[in-house]
Amino acid sequence: MSAQDSSASAPTPSKTPSMEEIVSLCRRRGFIFGSSEIYGGINGFWDYGPLGAELKRNLKSAWWEDMVLRELAGPDGTPVDIVGVDCTIIMNPKVWVASGHVGGFNDPMVDCRESKLRYRADHLMALGAVEPRARIQVFLENDADSLARAEKALLKYERRDSLDAVRHLVRPFTALSAEERAHAVGPDAKEPGTLTEPRQFNLMFETFVGAIRDEDSKAYLRPETAQGIFANFQNVLDSTRVRVPFGIAQIGKAFRNEVTPRNFTFRSREFEQAEIEFFIHPSSANEWYAFWRDQRYKWWQSIGLAGDNLTLREHGRDELAHYAKEGAGCCDVEYRFPFTAPGFGELEGVAHRSDYDLRQHAEHSGKRDKMKYFDQERSERYFPHVIEPSGGMDRGTLALLCEAYTPDATRPSGVFMKFHPRMAPVKAGIFPLVNKDGMPEMAEKLSRQLRTRWLVEFDPKQSIGKRYARMDEAGTPYCFTIDGESLKDQTVTVRHRDTQAQERIGVDRVEAWLAERLGA
RNA sequence: GCGGGCGUAGCUCAGUGGUAGAGCGUCAGCCUUCCAAGCUGAAUGUCGAGGGUUCGAGCCCCUUCGCCCGCUCCA
Numbered sequence: 001m002s003a004q005d006s007s008a009s010a011p012t013p014s015k016t017p018s019m020e021e022i023v024s025l026c027r028r029r030g031f032i033f034g035s036s037e038i039y040g041g042i043n044g045f046w047d048y049g050p051l052g053a054e055l056k057r058n059l060k061s062a063w064w065e066d067m068v069l070r071e072l073a074g075p076d077g078t079p080v081d082i083v084g085v086d087c088t089i090i091m092n093p094k095v096w097v098a099s100g101h102v103g104g105f106n107d108p109m110v111d112c113r114e115s116k117l118r119y120r121a122d123h124l125m126a127l128g129a130v131e132p133r134a135r136i137q138v139f140l141e142n143d144a145d146s147l148a149r150a151e152k153a154l155l156k157y158e159r160r161d162s163l164d165a166v167r168h169l170v171r172p173f174t175a176l177s178a179e180e181r182a183h184a185v186g187p188d189a190k191e192p193g194t195l196t197e198p199r200q201f202n203l204m205f206e207t208f209v210g211a212i213r214d215e216d217s218k219a220y221l222r223p224e225t226a227q228g229i230f231a232n233f234q235n236v237l238d239s240t241r242v243r244v245p246f247g248i249a250q251i252g253k254a255f256r257n258e259v260t261p262r263n264f265t266f267r268s269r270e271f272e273q274a275e276i277e278f279f280i281h282p283s284s285a286n287e288w289y290a291f292w293r294d295q296r297y298k299w300w301q302s303i304g305l306a307g308d309n310l311t312l313r314e315h316g317r318d319e320l321a322h323y324a325k326e327g328a329g330c331c332d333v334e335y336r337f338p339f340t341a342p343g344f345g346e347l348e349g350v351a352h353r354s355d356y357d358l359r360q361h362a363e364h365s366g367k368r369d370k371m372k373y374f375d376q377e378r379s380e381r382y383f384p385h386v387i388e389p390s391g392g393m394d395r396g397t398l399a400l401l402c403e404a405y406t407p408d409a410t411r412p413s414g415v416f417m418k419f420h421p422r423m424a425p426v427k428a429g430i431f432p433l434v435n436k437d438g439m440p441e442m443a444e445k446l447s448r449q450l451r452t453r454w455l456v457e458f459d460p461k462q463s464i465g466k467r468y469a470r471m472d473e474a475g476t477p478y479c480f481t482i483d484g485e486s487l488k489d490q491t492v493t494v495r496h497r498d499t500q501a502q503e504r505i506g507v508d509r510v511e512a513w514l515a516e517r518l519g520a
Numbered sequence: 521g522c523g524g525g526c527g528u529a530g531c532u533c534a535g536u537g538g539u540a541g542a543g544c545g546u547c548a549g550c551c552u553u554c555c556a557a558g559c560u561g562a563a564u565g566u567c568g569a570g571g572g573u574u575c576g577a578g579c580c581c582c583u584u585c586g587c588c589c590g591c592u593c594c595a
Binding site: 020024025027028034039041042043109111112113117118119120196203224225254256258259260262266267271272273274275332346347348349390391392393394395411412413414431433434435437439462463464465466467468469470472481483484485493495500502 | 521522530531532544545551552553554555556557558586587588589590591592593594595
């Protein structure tokens with residue numbers, strides 16, 4: 001790449017962009033619209049416009065190319081084997097029983113009428129005697145302060161010497177009867193009986209398969225793409241020549257009936273995941289976990305999230321999912337969005353899922369040990385463990401938009417979108433400097449040539465400055481302009497988005513010049 | 521669900537009871553041999569919806585819908 005492409009030479013942003021400005025540009029330029037807007041919209045659903053659709057497509061294509069198609073060197077240098085699948089959104093509902101989503105992917109919530117706070121019912125513990133009308137203090141699990149407050153409060157209602165006896169009378173809040181709840185005092189309340197009964201918030205969307213709408217026909221929209229991969233584990237083994245260690249990749253929509261969608265497309269109810277389930281021998285979990293953690297972090301950097309706004313965070317033991325408690329670990333690749341700053345929001349999780357899912361499906365499907373993998377080299381039959389890098393493509397797209405948004409008071413548009421060239425929706429603008437004297441004809445010819453490979457924009461109208469400004473807001477990295485000289489010597493000027501600098505190259509070199517910079 | 525905020529042009533917003541506006545964008549024409557996003561002109565609104573008060577409502581009242589923020593959840 002030439003010096004003009006270097007981000008180091010770009011002007012310093014004049015201020016920190018707000019999310020409102022980014023949302024506004026997304027709408028104005030056609031990156032992202034609210035879904036069903038003409039009917040007032042629908043909370044938690046978003047549409048991609050012409051530029052947004054290209055941006056997201058570039059992100060997904062890059063992922064598929066880099067993970068599935070291109071050679072990737074594993075921890076020991078040998079190529080990593082990954083194949084793709086594309087599974088349905090609606091599956092046999094038993095899948096979600098096996099995965100634990102029907103039983104566990106819903107969180108009963110408890111509201112406190114006094115403190116106005118909301119708690120997850122399964123995070124609340126009750127302290128107090130199992131006696132009718134006994135005072136019960138509710139506290140937060142694994143929270144020493146909350147427990148201490150509960151004990152102190154309970155002392156006022158119990159004889160001092162009985163606290164020791166009461167102390168181990170700790171029960172989950174969900175075990176309390178309605179009558180007991182009436183005597184329970186919330187973690188941040190003073191009056192008893194202000195906690196509501198636990199209410200279910202099932203995060204899975206339900207639907208009905210077939211014309212009859214009854215319990216037997218109930219099905220779910222998948223809350224994660226992973227289960228389609230696990231359910232096809234044997235099919236892939238039987239129909240391809242992959243052997244452990246190998247991965248199965250999938251990009252697809254997933255649905256979660258979030259309690260509160262928030263922050264633009266960050267928490268949407270319908271979203272797209274790019275997941276790899278990478279199957280390994282249990283003894284190599286640490287090595288592969290570290291490999292994928294580092295690999296995925298580097299990948300996000302490679303598509304333009306290279307600065308301080310990207311970080312890698314290892315999870316603490318206490319925040320691990322049920323299936324990952326005993327594993328090699330779990331971490332998130334996180335991005336500092338304007339709405340999370342100075343904190344970060346998750347783009348991708350890399351988790352050691354152990355053999356949890358395969359075991360669950362072996363059990364629930366009745367396939368049992370037949371689902372085990374036979375390892376020729378080891379002469380061993382086992383359930384492979386899984387390392388799962390699972391990224392959000394909508395979140396990734398949003399991160400690309402936030403990272404690209406660069407205010408620049410010195411240029412007419414006032415802002416430009418500094419996308420990595422590989423991600424940029426429009427790769428090049430092709431302009432006749434003036435819309436006459438043979439220039440439009442030459443520009444159009446060049447445009448036709450480039451269009452066979454990339455999305456480029458031919459624009460002969462209005463002043464050249466206006467056209468550059470428009471391309472700045474679309475994030476188009478290069479503009480080729482045909483001027484009077486072009487007709488004489490067959491050269492064109494290249495205008496670089498990030499620096500506004502220009503250089504001159506032969507028109508016959510443009511395609512190769514672009515290919516080199518777009519990595520394609 | 522609870523609490524708070526907000527709904528006026530594609531975007532950002534002004535308009536506190538008396539004929540719906542501005543800037544930007546979009547489009548057309550002009551100009552233009554590299555930042556001219558300059559010049560001229562044009563299109564664009566059931567003022568979220570319904571009801572009420574009033575001679576008169578974008579503005580006041582009620583209802584409703586939607587969006588945003590917080591609690592909770594999460595790729």
